[in-house]
Amino acid sequence: xxxKDQKPKTKNQRTEDQRPEDHSEWWTSPLEDEDGNRIMVTxxxxxxxxxxxxxxxxxxxxxxPYDADAQGMPRREAAEQLEQIVDLMQAELHQDPVAVLTGxxxxxxxxxxVFYTASTNIFNKKxxxxxxxxxxxxLEISAENDPEWAxxxxxxxxxxxx
Numbered sequence: 131x132x133x134k135d136q137k138p139k140t141k142n143q144r145t146e147d148q149r150p151e152d153h154s155e156w157w158t159s160p161l162e163d164e165d166g167n168r169i170m171v172t173x174x175x176x177x178x179x180x181x182x183x184x185x186x187x188x189x190x191x192x193x194x195p196y197d198a199d200a201q202g203m204p205r206r207e208a209a210e211q212l213e214q215i216v217d218l219m220q221a222e223l224h225q226d227p228v229a230v231l232t233g234x235x236x237x238x239x240x241x242x243x244v245f246y247t248a249s250t251n252i253f254n255k256k257x258x259x260x261x262x263x264x265x266x267x268x269l270e271i272s273a274e275n276d277p278e279w280a281x282x283x284x285x286x287x288x289x290x291x292x
Contacts, residue, residue, distance in 0.1 A: 168236035185248035222260035
C-alpha cells in the first residue's frame with residue numbers, strides 16, 4: 131500500500147527502482163512468441179551512453195532454460211536463480227562497464243538476456259567471473275554484430291509502455 135507521499139504502482143508502470151543497484155530505468159511488458167507462448171519482456175531505457183559509443187556494436191544473447199510452470203513461467207526456485215544471475219551480471223558490469231544488459235525475455239521455459247558489448251572476449255571473462263559462485267549452468271551464448279542496435283529497437287517498439 132502506498133503512503134500519501136508515494137504513488138501506487140500500476141501494472142506495467144515504468145519504474146526506476148526495479149534494479150536499485152544500478153538506478154537504471156526498466157519497463158516490463160507481456161508479449162506472445164510465434165507459438166502463442168506468453169513472454170515477459172523487460173527492457174532497459176537508459177542506454178544512450180552505450181548506444182552512442184560505436185564500440186558497443188556486438189549483441190550477445192545468453193540463454194538459459196529453466197523449470198517452468200504450466201504457463202511457461204519460472205517456478206519459484208528457478209525465478210530466484212534467474213534473478214540472482216541478473217544481479218550478479220549487473221554487479222560485475224557496474225564495476226567494469228564493458229557491456230550493458232538491455233533486455234530480458236522470460237517465458238516458454240527459457241530466459242534470454244541481451245547485452246551489447248565492445249568485445250566478446252572480455253564479455254566472456256566477465257560472464258565467467260560473475261557466475262563463478264554458481265553451479266555449472268546450461269547456458270547458450272550467441273553473438274552477432276549489431277551496430278544499429280536493431281534487436282534493441284525492435285524490442286522497444288514491441289514492448290515499451292509509454
